Amino acid sequence: MPELELEAFTCERDDSPLFEPLDLAIEPGEIVQVAGPNGAGKTTLLRALCGLFTNWKGRFSWRGNVLRRPNFDMLDQMLYLGHHPGVKRSLTARENLQWYFGVQGRVTPDKVENILAHVGLAGYADIQCQNMSAGQMRRVALARLYATYASLWVLDEPFTAIDVKGVEHLENLIENHAAKGGTVLLTTHQALSIPSFRTVHLVPFVQGQL
Amino acid sequence: MSEMNLAQSSLSLALWINLKREVIVAVRHKGELANPLMFFLMVVVFIPLGISPEPKVLAPLAPGLIWVIALLATLLSLDGLFRSDYEDGSLEQMLMSPQPLAIFVVTKILAHWLMTGVPLTLIAPALGLMLYLPAEGYGAMLLSLFIGTGSLSMIGAIGAALTVSLRKGGLVLSLIVMPLYVPVLIFGASAVTSAVGGDKIGLEIAILLAMFLTAMLLAPFAAAGALKIGTDA
Amino acid sequence: MASWQWFHRMGSPKWFYEKMRIWMLALGFLSCAMIMVGMVWGLAFAPAELKQGNSYRIMYVHVPTAIVSMGGYYVMAIAGAIGLIWRMKLSFMVMKSTAPVGAILTFLGLFTGAVWGKPTWGVYWVWDARITFMVILFFIYLGIIALQEAYPDKDMGDKAAALLSLVGMVVVPLIYKSVDWWFTLHQKSTFKLTEKSTIDPSMAYPLILMIFATYMFFAWMVIYRTRVEILYRERKTQWVKQALLGPA
Numbered sequence: 001m002p003e004l005e006l007e008a009f010t011c012e013r014d015d016s017p018l019f020e021p022l023d024l025a026i027e028p029g030e031i032v033q034v035a036g037p038n039g040a041g042k043t044t045l046l047r048a049l050c051g052l053f054t055n056w057k058g059r060f061s062w063r064g065n066v067l068r069r070p071n072f073d074m075l076d077q078m079l080y081l082g083h084h085p086g087v088k089r090s091l092t093a094r095e096n097l098q099w100y101f102g103v104q105g106r107v108t109p110d111k112v113e114n115i116l117a118h119v120g121l122a123g124y125a126d127i128q129c130q131n132m133s134a135g136q137m138r139r140v141a142l143a144r145l146y147a148t149y150a151s152l153w154v155l156d157e158p159f160t161a162i163d164v165k166g167v168e169h170l171e172n173l174i175e176n177h178a179a180k181g182g183t184v185l186l187t188t189h190q191a192l193s194i195p196s197f198r199t200v201h202l203v204p205f206v207q208g209q210l
Numbered sequence: 211m212s213e214m215n216l217a218q219s220s221l222s223l224a225l226w227i228n229l230k231r232e233v234i235v236a237v238r239h240k241g242e243l244a245n246p247l248m249f250f251l252m253v254v255v256f257i258p259l260g261i262s263p264e265p266k267v268l269a270p271l272a273p274g275l276i277w278v279i280a281l282l283a284t285l286l287s288l289d290g291l292f293r294s295d296y297e298d299g300s301l302e303q304m305l306m307s308p309q310p311l312a313i314f315v316v317t318k319i320l321a322h323w324l325m326t327g328v329p330l331t332l333i334a335p336a337l338g339l340m341l342y343l344p345a346e347g348y349g350a351m352l353l354s355l356f357i358g359t360g361s362l363s364m365i366g367a368i369g370a371a372l373t374v375s376l377r378k379g380g381l382v383l384s385l386i387v388m389p390l391y392v393p394v395l396i397f398g399a400s401a402v403t404s405a406v407g408g409d410k411i412g413l414e415i416a417i418l419l420a421m422f423l424t425a426m427l428l429a430p431f432a433a434a435g436a437l438k439i440g441t442d443a
Numbered sequence: 444m445a446s447w448q449w450f451h452r453m454g455s456p457k458w459f460y461e462k463m464r465i466w467m468l469a470l471g472f473l474s475c476a477m478i479m480v481g482m483v484w485g486l487a488f489a490p491a492e493l494k495q496g497n498s499y500r501i502m503y504v505h506v507p508t509a510i511v512s513m514g515g516y517y518v519m520a521i522a523g524a525i526g527l528i529w530r531m532k533l534s535f536m537v538m539k540s541t542a543p544v545g546a547i548l549t550f551l552g553l554f555t556g557a558v559w560g561k562p563t564w565g566v567y568w569v570w571d572a573r574i575t576f577m578v579i580l581f582f583i584y585l586g587i588i589a590l591q592e593a594y595p596d597k598d599m600g601d602k603a604a605a606l607l608s609l610v611g612m613v614v615v616p617l618i619y620k621s622v623d624w625w626f627t628l629h630q631k632s633t634f635k636l637t638e639k640s641t642i643d644p645s646m647a648y649p650l651i652l653m654i655f656a657t658y659m660f661f662a663w664m665v666i667y668r669t670r671v672e673i674l675y676r677e678r679k680t681q682w683v684k685q686a687l688l689g690p691a
Contacts (some may be wrong), residue, residue, distance in 0.1 A: 104221025
């Protein structure tokens with residue numbers, strides 16, 4: 001059974017579709033890159049799958065359940081990292097991570113120091129994020145990936161503000177996650193150096209075809 | 211643990227962790243915490259300057275003035291209620307939680323009340339002194355403000371949620387929330403006036419409580435719905 | 444399901460636009476005719492009032508606009524609710540068209556109240572229970588319009604305004620009751636603008652006619668504005684192009 005299945009799926013703005021209707025089936029263990037020119041609706045598509053954008057047409061199912069909005073089980077299995085990843089500047093890295101897992105209804109799975117060590121932030125646990133650089137703040141958000149329970153990752157431009165070594169590390173993590181049967185859906189402007197991934201191209205919808 | 215129990219325990223975990231975060235964030239922004247109180251004080255200083263310093267003039271106006279200014283101070287603090295969570299993406303993470311959004315809204319309202327309404331209530335006696343509020347009015351003022359500011363926070367949260375994604379939402383927020391505050395203002399101010407006049411205030415307090423409870427039942431869901439609408443872009 | 448077909452058909456802007464043309468004409472004609480009859484009857488033929496003389500005649504405008512502005516709020520809120528629940532675009536258009544009509548009727552009620560206040564109380568403004576309530580209602584209408592206009596995205600604006608008008612539906616009766624209570628608390632003179640018990644049938648008949656006429660006028664304006672809104676929002680579709688430019 002595919003993890004995610006889209007049939008004739010498109011997002012609408014101002015009563016017209018953003019991209020040509022999409023048919024897509026993503027199996028567990030797949031890495032899918034959503035590509036397309038600026039304004040083709042990459043972010044909107046990811047947000048629609050997360051239930052954050054509701055003005056879409058078509059059919060959408062998760063593990064065989066046709067859904068209008070992600071249900072409890074799907075949200076429980078899902079991790080979304082958007083342009084603004086939800087890291088509060090006045091909180092410390094520790095408080096941010098504990099809040100993230102708490103909001104998901106989970107206890108933080110590992111010691112915060114261990115999780116942060118994965119993203120090169122060992123010793124930063126009790127520093128307020130407003131005292132960190134943009135890249136470091138981004139890493140606090142990415143640290144979730146090293147400890148999450150979720151199997152479906154939806155990552156919008158995860159490599160923004162990350163240095164070369166960090167990108168390599170993150171690519172390894174994504175590969176490992178897929179190897180364990182997890183699914184990753186991502187957008188990026190960088191070339192991915194992951195050996196096996198699939199690219200889905202969004203074709204901007206041209207007016208006057210209907 | 212059965213599935214039901216798991217869902218319940220994770221619900222209370224989410225509720226608790228969010229409340230804790232709200233309080234930490236509020237305490238770290240002490241300046242924002244003090245702003246409504248400063249506003250409250252400053253307007254009270256303006257009133258004798260603009261009207262008259264005579265106790266005879268100020269005393270009858272005091273109950274209504276204190277209530278009106280408390281209402282405006284609450285209004286001033288509402289704009290930021292969901293704004294920072296919207297801007298840094300925390301709100302998206304709450305929407306993506308398997309837990310209902312309304313519980314996060316409840317924690318935010320509760321924190322707002324603790325950080326705005328309760329302090330306003332606590333400094334109100336000082337302002338009563340400055341405006342020569344007669345001694346009989348203090349009990350009623352404390353009680354009515356304590357209950358009433360809770361309703362103000364809840365009703366205001368709906369307005370703040372409706373304007374969360376608007377660039378210049380502050381003015382629209384005041385426009386849409388102020389008419390909704392009318393019943394709270396009427397019964398709150400009237401409770402203090404009645405107490406000053408030596409009347410019983412049971413009716414006013416009962417109605418304020420009834421409005422508080424009704425708002426508690428409806429406002430979190432209305433505000434959660436409004437947040438879903440406001441972020442759906 | 445067959446029983447639901449009418450409902451879905453009604454949700455189609457095209458259907459509404461075409462079917463409502465005749466209704467619009469009929470309501471426009473009827474309401475104008477009734478307003479003329481009611482006006483002449485009320486202003487020229489109804490007897491003068493004992494205490495107020497002729498100045499009471501402004502009631503024939505004040506009371507109907509006040510009543511319809513309140514009823515109009517519910518029309519708007521219910522249209523918004525239907526839009527939110529059944530995701531029906533047409534009902535958002537109805538809601539959007541109703542708000543300014545309601546606001547203008549409320550303003551007319553306020554204005555005529557002020558005009559009536561001068562000969563009755565000697566001042567243009569008195570914090571009478573009904574007038575105070577209408578001021579607040581006017582601001583609620585303006586708030587809903589302002590919220591809808593503030594959203595650059597029309598779908599979001601529609602939904603936000605609908606939710607606000609639903610919240611208002613709970614609060615408006617509460618405001619009405621509390622303003623009434625507040626007024627009796629502070630009331631010094633017992634003289635209200637209208638006292639229902641003292642009204643004579645010969646004065647009441649034109650009033651009833653005017654209330655009906657104003658409701659029809661309201662319905663006419665709402666349908667008219669909704670049809671304009673339909674044309675604007677559906678301007679990209681083929682049927683609008685055909686309806687406006689004739690078959691290509």
